[in-house]
Amino acid sequence: GEDVEQSLFLSVREGDSSVINCTYTDSSSTYLYWYKQEPGAGLQLLTYIFSNMDMKQDQRLTVLLNKKDKHLSLRIADTQTGDSAIYFCAERGSGGYNKLIFGAGTRLAVHP
Amino acid sequence: KAGVTQTPRYLIKTRGQQVTLSCSPISGHRSVSWYQQTPGQGLQFLFEYFSETQRNKGNFPGRFSGRQFSNSRSEMNVSTLELGDSALYLCASRSQETQYFGPGTRLLVL
Numbered sequence: 516g517e518d519v520e521q522s523l524f525l526s527v528r529e530g531d532s533s534v535i536n537c538t539y540t541d542s543s544s545t546y547l548y549w550y551k552q553e554p555g556a557g558l559q560l561l562t563y564i565f566s567n568m569d570m571k572q573d574q575r576l577t578v579l580l581n582k583k584d585k586h587l588s589l590r591i592a593d594t595q596t597g598d599s600a601i602y603f604c605a606e607r608g609s610g611g612y613n614k615l616i617f618g619a620g621t622r623l624a625v626h627p
Numbered sequence: 628k629a630g631v632t633q634t635p636r637y638l639i640k641t642r643g644q645q646v647t648l649s650c651s652p653i654s655g656h657r658s659v660s661w662y663q664q665t666p667g668q669g670l671q672f673l674f675e676y677f678s679e680t681q682r683n684k685g686n687f688p689g690r691f692s693g694r695q696f697s698n699s700r701s702e703m704n705v706s707t708l709e710l711g712d713s714a715l716y717l718c719a720s721r722s723q724e725t726q727y728f729g730p731g732t733r734l735l736v737l
Binding site (some may be wrong): 550557558559560563565570590603605607613617620 | 628658660661662669670671675682683685687692719721724725726727728729730731
């Protein structure tokens with residue numbers, strides 16, 4: 516079956532790095548995504564990675580993929596208060612081109 | 628390019644009523660998907676439309692339906708509303724491998 520799991524909460528100090536982890540079960544997933552949701556808003560696509568890649572870097576964001584362990588992580592360097600939000604990991608399920616399976620979301624709290 | 632737009636942004640209905648939500652995808656995008664977000668169930672896939680055809684459907688009752696028009700705009704309809712239908716309904720339009728989400732319509736059923 517398809518399932519995505521994330522830890523629910525992460526607290527970091529401003530300026531530190533944040534690492535949000537995610538595990539998924541569908542070994543046929545071809546793309547994995549990270550979305551950000553701020554209060555009262557929709558989902559903002561942060562980055563995504565193709566399953567044949569191990570790492571992808573985009574400015575302060577680094578995505579690591581361990582396909583063997585079905586583990587995905589998002590590292591945010593120099594975390595700022597504006598990064599406080601809920602972060603969702605998602606896999607593109609095998610059921611169709613557009614169907615995304617989301618984790619429950621990790622609430623990131625950045626404190627001074 | 629303008630992003631995904633959804634109307635209305637907020638809606639209050641009573642049990643038993645029906646509701647229609649609208650989504651305009653990013654210009655040039657032909658694929659639209661709908662998701663329901665609730666505190667209890669999280670984000671769940673409703674259905675996907677491409678070129679006016681439903682390509683995929685999630686595990687929701689038949690009260691949830693949708694359609695897509697020739698200009699790629701999409702609507703979803705929920706009939707005989709229940710309290711549990713209160714949620715944020717998100718629409719997404721696709722470009723290649725990425726989906727871009729709109730701000731959502733927050734539906735409250737009383």
